[in-house]
Amino acid sequence: MKRSKIIIYVLVVLLFSFSFTHAHPIEIRILHLNDFHGFAEPYKPLGSDLRVGGLPYLATRVKELRQEKPTLLLSAGDMIQGNNWANLFYGESVIEWMNEMKFDAMVLGNHEFDFGQEVLRKRISEATFPFLGANVNGLNDILPYIIKELTGIKIAIIGIVTEDVPLSTHPRNVVGLKFTSPIETVRKIVETLKNNVDVILVLSHIGFSGDRVLAEKVKGIDVIVGGHSHTKIERPQKVGNTLIVQAWEHGKALGVLDLTLKDRRILEGKGHLEEIRPERGREDRATSMIVKKYEERMNAILNEKIGEAEVDLDGENVRRRETNLGNFISDMMRRVSGAEVTLINGGGIRSSIRRGEVRVKDVYSALPFDNYIVAIKLTGRQIQEALEHGVSGVEDEEGRFPQVSGFTFKYSPSEKKGSRVKEIRISGQPIGLDQEYVVATNDFLAAGGDGYKVFGEAIRSSKDFAIIGGMMKGEKVVYSHSGKWLRDVVVDTIKDMKKIFSEVEGRILETR
Amino acid sequence: MKVYVNQEPVDVLPGMTVRHALLSAGLLGEVETFLKAYDEWGNELGLGGALSDGMKIYVHPVRKSSTF
Numbered sequence: 001m002k003r004s005k006i007i008i009y010v011l012v013v014l015l016f017s018f019s020f021t022h023a024h025p026i027e028i029r030i031l032h033l034n035d036f037h038g039f040a041e042p043y044k045p046l047g048s049d050l051r052v053g054g055l056p057y058l059a060t061r062v063k064e065l066r067q068e069k070p071t072l073l074l075s076a077g078d079m080i081q082g083n084n085w086a087n088l089f090y091g092e093s094v095i096e097w098m099n100e101m102k103f104d105a106m107v108l109g110n111h112e113f114d115f116g117q118e119v120l121r122k123r124i125s126e127a128t129f130p131f132l133g134a135n136v137n138g139l140n141d142i143l144p145y146i147i148k149e150l151t152g153i154k155i156a157i158i159g160i161v162t163e164d165v166p167l168s169t170h171p172r173n174v175v176g177l178k179f180t181s182p183i184e185t186v187r188k189i190v191e192t193l194k195n196n197v198d199v200i201l202v203l204s205h206i207g208f209s210g211d212r213v214l215a216e217k218v219k220g221i222d223v224i225v226g227g228h229s230h231t232k233i234e235r236p237q238k239v240g241n242t243l244i245v246q247a248w249e250h251g252k253a254l255g256v257l258d259l260t261l262k263d264r265r266i267l268e269g270k271g272h273l274e275e276i277r278p279e280r281g282r283e284d285r286a287t288s289m290i291v292k293k294y295e296e297r298m299n300a301i302l303n304e305k306i307g308e309a310e311v312d313l314d315g316e317n318v319r320r321r322e323t324n325l326g327n328f329i330s331d332m333m334r335r336v337s338g339a340e341v342t343l344i345n346g347g348g349i350r351s352s353i354r355r356g357e358v359r360v361k362d363v364y365s366a367l368p369f370d371n372y373i374v375a376i377k378l379t380g381r382q383i384q385e386a387l388e389h390g391v392s393g394v395e396d397e398e399g400r401f402p403q404v405s406g407f408t409f410k411y412s413p414s415e416k417k418g419s420r421v422k423e424i425r426i427s428g429q430p431i432g433l434d435q436e437y438v439v440a441t442n443d444f445l446a447a448g449g450d451g452y453k454v455f456g457e458a459i460r461s462s463k464d465f466a467i468i469g470g471m472m473k474g475e476k477v478v479y480s481h482s483g484k485w486l487r488d489v490v491v492d493t494i495k496d497m498k499k500i501f502s503e504v505e506g507r508i509l510e511t512r
Numbered sequence: 513m514k515v516y517v518n519q520e521p522v523d524v525l526p527g528m529t530v531r532h533a534l535l536s537a538g539l540l541g542e543v544e545t546f547l548k549a550y551d552e553w554g555n556e557l558g559l560g561g562a563l564s565d566g567m568k569i570y571v572h573p574v575r576k577s578s579t580f
Contacts, residue, residue: 208553
């Protein structure tokens with residue numbers, strides 16, 4: 001009698017556990033963020049009067065949504081670089097916040113490499129969550145994938161980053177690293193894991209179009225949580241049996257994906273983006289304290305003395321004549337990029353730096369735009385054309401007026417536009433119109449900003465970008481460092497020089 | 513790398529973003545005021561978004577179906 005009771009009891013328990021795990025649907029939630037880039041404070045995006053984003057508000061929403069069902073919080077990369085709140089601390093501020101929020105995992109984005117490998121390793125060591133990068137070879141501190149368990153459901157999270165990292169950061173930041181094909185990498189891991197887990201999720205920093213190709217080519221991926229392309233995917237998009245999600249950029253949205261599983265298979269996936277806006281009284285206290293702490297430190301850094309200017313550096317006349325601040329900045333760009341000459345737009349310089357102590361904020365005021373240094377090969381004829389364009393709006397003090405380094409020229413504003421420039425001399429020699437010169441500039445002009453077309457022509461004719469001898473090379477492009485703003489390069493330069501002096505040297509001579 | 517903005521080809525460098533593509537196409541000013549950029553599947557793109565070779569970007573007024 002006693003034995004039969006035990007048997008009945010065991011059968012009931014087995015039946016109950018079977019029905020619990022297999023008959024009843026199980027719901028889990030994935031919260032996701034990508035391409036945050038250090039935007040801790042709410043801000044007004046271009047073309048909008050509304051303030052959006054803000055970490056304290058995002059944190060509140062994460063905590064609320066977590067209460068509702070078993071949840072994973074994931075980041076699809078590009079968290080630690082971008083805005084001052086991140087950059088001035090090399091991303092330490094961001095990691096502190098992510099630790100507070102108890103992120104479950106993050107994949108490396110291309111911009112995680114921008115401060116170099118030593119800094120990246122430090123950030124990884126500070127994190128209480130794993131950094132993933134299955135297709136990154138040579139960085140021992142990261143994992144290819146992890147397996148998390150939520151209410152008995154085993155979820156594999158595989159991390160992949162774009163193969164183009166070496167083309168978008170400074171080559172020294174990726175020395176010794178190899179980035180392999182995301183598709184082949186994921187295919188192998190899926191093959192290994194598919195019988196051991198219930199859900200396969202790829203945490204991807206390859207961009208939405210790449211995610212679609214990945215979903216088409218590798219069967220067995222249930223979910224791709226993406227980043228890199230800053231795509232606002234308002235509802236999950238399905239390619240084959242794979243759901244793809246991505247949550248825009250800068251913490252303006254929080255991605256929410258709810259998965260319903262039955263018999264350890266996904267029955268349904270519903271998702272949306274939660275808009276993040278500042279609302280009084282909705283700030284998460286712990287996050288607010290972190291944001292404020294680093295803002296106070298940020299102000300201290302911006303007020304830090306980095307050197308001394310021995311003369312006033314003129315940033316006010318940059319749209320009508322050569323100035324010593326224009327010379328200082330363009331000389332530095334030439335030196336850093338290894339170019340022969342520099343040509344930048346005076347309009348990129350917004351204020352002067354006064355004689356005496358120079359602080360970080362003085363440089364940031366003079367160079368407020370998120371521009372970086374590019375160096376491109378131009379022919380002498382293209383340089384001449386660029387200069388003609390540059391001086392063609394001098395009467396109206398247009399921002400395209402050039403500031404230059406490595407060469408001199410004369411121009412006459414009384415001549416017809418397009419025929420004003422004379423006597424261009426590079427290193428003292430007359431310019432060779434058919435000769436190629438390496439020209440440093442900023443990414444704004446390289447992309448055709450202020451109407452400069454010659455850089456675009458050179459890019460168009462450049463082929464096959466690759467890392468050769470430790471530098472990014474294209475046929476015409478010899479330097480491009482999108483991960484470091486020009487103003488930060490200037491700050492580093494002034495810190496090294498301690499005392500700075502620059503004068504007008506007759507590089508640009510106006511004639512009548 | 514070549515991308516297409518409203519079907520017009522634009523050449524950009526690796527590491528450049530949607531903002532650079534729109535600048536090259538002469539459409540950044542419009543996007544800063546009343547238009548937005550979308551991918552070929554109709555998803556809005558952030559200006560800091562990475563580009564990929566052959567990517568198609570469309571610039572047009574805000575989609576009414578957008579929830580925010």
